[in-house]
Amino acid sequence: MTPLLDSIESAQDLRRLSPSQLESLAAEIRQCLIQSLSRTGGHLGPNLGVVELTIALHMVFNTPEDKILMDVSHQAYIHKLLTGRRKQFDTIRQPGGLNGFMLRTESQHDAYGAGHAGTAISAALGMAVARDLSGGKNHVIAVAGDAAFTNGISYEALNNIAEQTKRLIVVLNDNEWSIDRNVGAIARYFHRIVANERYKHLHDSASRLIEKFGGKAAIHVARKAEEAAKGMLWPSMFFEEFGLTYYGPIDGHNIPLLTQTFEFLKSENRPVLLHVLTQKGKGFQPALDLQKKFHGLGPYDPETGQTKPAGQVTYSEVFANTLVQLANEDEKIVAITAAMPNGTALDLFRPHHPKRYFDVGIAEEHAVIFAAGMATQGYKPVCAIYSTFLQRAFDPIVHDVCLQKLPVIFCMDRAGLSGDDGPTHHGLFDIGYLRDIPEIVLMAPKDEDELADMMLTATQIPGPSGIRYPRGAVAGVARKSKPELLPVGKAEVLADGSDVAILGLGPMITLAQDLAGRLERDGISAAVVNPRFVKPLDVELIEQYAKRVHAFVTFEDHALAGGFGAVVLEVLSQLGLNVPVVRIGWPDRFIEHGKVDQLRARHGVTAEAAYLQLQPYLSSLRRRARVAI
Numbered sequence: 001m002t003p004l005l006d007s008i009e010s011a012q013d014l015r016r017l018s019p020s021q022l023e024s025l026a027a028e029i030r031q032c033l034i035q036s037l038s039r040t041g042g043h044l045g046p047n048l049g050v051v052e053l054t055i056a057l058h059m060v061f062n063t064p065e066d067k068i069l070m071d072v073s074h075q076a077y078i079h080k081l082l083t084g085r086r087k088q089f090d091t092i093r094q095p096g097g098l099n100g101f102m103l104r105t106e107s108q109h110d111a112y113g114a115g116h117a118g119t120a121i122s123a124a125l126g127m128a129v130a131r132d133l134s135g136g137k138n139h140v141i142a143v144a145g146d147a148a149f150t151n152g153i154s155y156e157a158l159n160n161i162a163e164q165t166k167r168l169i170v171v172l173n174d175n176e177w178s179i180d181r182n183v184g185a186i187a188r189y190f191h192r193i194v195a196n197e198r199y200k201h202l203h204d205s206a207s208r209l210i211e212k213f214g215g216k217a218a219i220h221v222a223r224k225a226e227e228a229a230k231g232m233l234w235p236s237m238f239f240e241e242f243g244l245t246y247y248g249p250i251d252g253h254n255i256p257l258l259t260q261t262f263e264f265l266k267s268e269n270r271p272v273l274l275h276v277l278t279q280k281g282k283g284f285q286p287a288l289d290l291q292k293k294f295h296g297l298g299p300y301d302p303e304t305g306q307t308k309p310a311g312q313v314t315y316s317e318v319f320a321n322t323l324v325q326l327a328n329e330d331e332k333i334v335a336i337t338a339a340m341p342n343g344t345a346l347d348l349f350r351p352h353h354p355k356r357y358f359d360v361g362i363a364e365e366h367a368v369i370f371a372a373g374m375a376t377q378g379y380k381p382v383c384a385i386y387s388t389f390l391q392r393a394f395d396p397i398v399h400d401v402c403l404q405k406l407p408v409i410f411c412m413d414r415a416g417l418s419g420d421d422g423p424t425h426h427g428l429f430d431i432g433y434l435r436d437i438p439e440i441v442l443m444a445p446k447d448e449d450e451l452a453d454m455m456l457t458a459t460q461i462p463g464p465s466g467i468r469y470p471r472g473a474v475a476g477v478a479r480k481s482k483p484e485l486l487p488v489g490k491a492e493v494l495a496d497g498s499d500v501a502i503l504g505l506g507p508m509i510t511l512a513q514d515l516a517g518r519l520e521r522d523g524i525s526a527a528v529v530n531p532r533f534v535k536p537l538d539v540e541l542i543e544q545y546a547k548r549v550h551a552f553v554t555f556e557d558h559a560l561a562g563g564f565g566a567v568v569l570e571v572l573s574q575l576g577l578n579v580p581v582v583r584i585g586w587p588d589r590f591i592e593h594g595k596v597d598q599l600r601a602r603h604g605v606t607a608e609a610a611y612l613q614l615q616p617y618l619s620s621l622r623r624r625a626r627v628a629i
């Protein structure tokens, strides 16, 4: 039961609550998160950590006039609960339900959509400057996690703030966690603040003072105390060099303290950064014990936190275990992740080769250039970066890796539909953004066994290569004991045929086989081809079939625009062969969140859709088949 939470329709309702009622509200919100997400899954840990912070923000600031941005915005569930979406909350990340991130089209209170890290401060600065230009008086607040400060864009924005505006509030939500433990010098710096006893004492007493007397006086006294300590390496110096006045660190779970601090910061006529200390997973012991797991997960037992055992092996696990094997035999192989050791499964690789494992933080551009640097010294860097996050590194892939023909291997996990995370996370564009770059080899395995073959093959290619594979369970095929080299640029014919050529890219080969079966039942013979390579495409095979069949069909878990089917069209045109091509893939729009099979059915990414689109090209074939019968 959450009576207080159910009564909140807007911030005005919030402000009518007494301090003890606000504490009860926080408890109700935690109960709602734990219970509801146990059914839907979601980013439980990050949201449990910002319950009081979000309450305090909405106590003091008035959205939509005031703009509250959250970096990544995976921790915006409480914001949604407090801005009129309580009734739909149990639909979050469900088909047709609330999005798991802030979404401007979902609510006027969602000031800025996100899903990829590092954008909040930059976008908030843009809003603040726009406000100043138009003479606005509203407030702009960017909440960014400690790991968001491992992302370069955050610093590009910080570097600009002091010159651009007098009024911007940045809140550093420091829980010492990214998805895994946060990494790098900035994480150590933040930790020094938190761990520094003298600084802690100073701030504990200042916090008490603020709580007791509240308002500007107390905060100014606290600040004077801090100024007095300025001689040492105090935390404020780092941010003050960027022109932001630093406050904190303060307890990010203390609603009165947070509220009074925000009330004070509202009146500051200079950019400020408030450092709040929070606990990721607060209020649910399993989430406190297993912060990595509860960063984001599927349904779980709300009492114990137990999740269903993962029934099947994932492509990520096959990737990581294969990489261990390859690295055992080739000491030049190194593995690089951008803050996603768990998601890419490189946390399985790390124990085997700790010196050849690198987590660079949420810094995909740096990850690729770092890999390029290592490659110039004879190493074979494997960048394990989700297809969607690799979008951040397009220029480094062109400028640093391909232009210099460096043997960097991009293992693009989550290539294809990502499901519940929605449009910010679907990996539907990597062929489009990579295939036009000279020197790169692009591959897509039909199953886990071929993924291993492609990884071995990539280590033998003297230049850059990319392998795209999907989120989730493998096909369940028999595995060879050791991977084998593949002939680069050569496709694999799984079934020959003379009427239709069906090319199923990667795991979409199953749709190709399904379609071939339907056509066989109509007496139409269909070739089934596993392309294996998007670049270089097997032009010889394409030409051979184009001179024989009446139509081509391509299947891909990628956008049609600039995708695999487009490459086939281009090759046929270059060959001067006018064969109809039915292309099955994602339409030219952002695909909403949802369950993969439902989204495929809704958007025509099915064998059925191909079968229907083929009809106009098959009537003559059918007549011939009937005559033959």
Ligand SMILES: Cc1ncc(C[n+]2csc(CCOP(=O)(O)OP(=O)(O)O)c2C)c(N)n1
Pocket (backbone or CB within 6 Å): 046, 049, 071, 072, 074, 075, 115, 116, 117, 144, 145, 146, 147, 148, 149, 173, 175, 177, 178, 179, 280, 338, 339, 340, 362, 364, 389, 392
């Ligand atoms: C560009 C990009 N890379 C990686 C991710 C995956 N990711 C989502 S949340 C997260 C960690 C965020 O940590 P922090 O900012 O500290 O927020 P917290 O979850 O701790 O509240 C990461 C790496 C992403 N969303 N965007």
Ligand SMILES: CC(=O)[C@@H](O)[C@H](O)COP(=O)(O)O
Pocket (backbone or CB within 6 Å): 072, 074, 115, 179, 295, 296, 343, 414, 418, 421, 471
């Ligand atoms: C918010 C974010 O970007 C990550 O937590 C992402 O949701 C992980 O996706 P997977 O669940 O596919 O690893």
Ligand SMILES: [Mg+2]
Pocket (backbone or CB within 6 Å): 145, 146, 147, 173, 174, 175, 176, 177, 178, 182
């Ligand atoms: Mg964090």
